[in-house]
Amino acid sequence: MSDQPRIAPLPEGDCPPGVAGVVAALGPLNIFTTLGKNAELFDAWVGFGGHLLASKTICPRIRELIILRVAARTGCDYERVHHERIGRENGVTEAEIEALGRNLRDYAWDPGEWPVLAAVDELHTTSTISDGTWARLAGVLDEKAIIEVLMLIGQYTMLAFALNAMKVQPESS
Structure with missing residues (x-):
């Protein structure tokens, strides 16, 4: 079984605006440039995930x-x-x-x-x-x-x- 990505990440310059903003802030990580191929879903996911990572409810x-x-x-x-x-x-x-x-x-x-x-x-x-x-x-x-x-x-x-x-x-x- 190949270890090659099944969905290639977006080139950094081809990211939609919401993805580009996250990439500019956090770097061109493969998670962002791959999930960013579905920009609408990415925007919803990054908001939810970002909330969980920034929350002070749990240490x-x-x-x-x-x-x-x-x-x-x-x-x-x-x-x-x-x-x-x-x-x-x-x-x-x-x-x-x-x-x-x-x-x-x-x-x-x-x-x-x-x-x-x-x-x-x-x-x-x-x-x-x-x-x-x-x-x-x-x-x-x-x-x-x-x-x-x-x-x-x-x-x-x-x-x-x-x-x-x-x-x-x-x-x-």
Whole structure:
């Protein structure tokens, strides 16, 4: 099976206005120049995704733990490569990054982080959250934060599926 992208990214100079603005601000990342081939959908997605990344409802470290676990569960190299760097910037250690790719029980997670990581795994396994995990989430997060955690897991799972299917390649270092 080829690793070549199934949809080639737009050349930087050919980006529609909304895509061009994001590329100017954040760089010509393959995620933007590929998804930007559907400009209307891109505009909606970047607003939602941007809100989740900028939100203060959950701390950036928790957000990055979630994204990295989703990347591991979905085998999404693009998410993993980008969010390992962002995770490090937000306090995720090398040992934790490595542990997120294995059985979660093999690492001594902080009790406040464990329910969030368990939620990622349960959603990926059963498409829901057990009563026990829900109770543990409610013990560490308020309802607003739980909603955001669930939407963040869903957003990055959806994105991973699309990136994997299109074979969007991580940028070269």
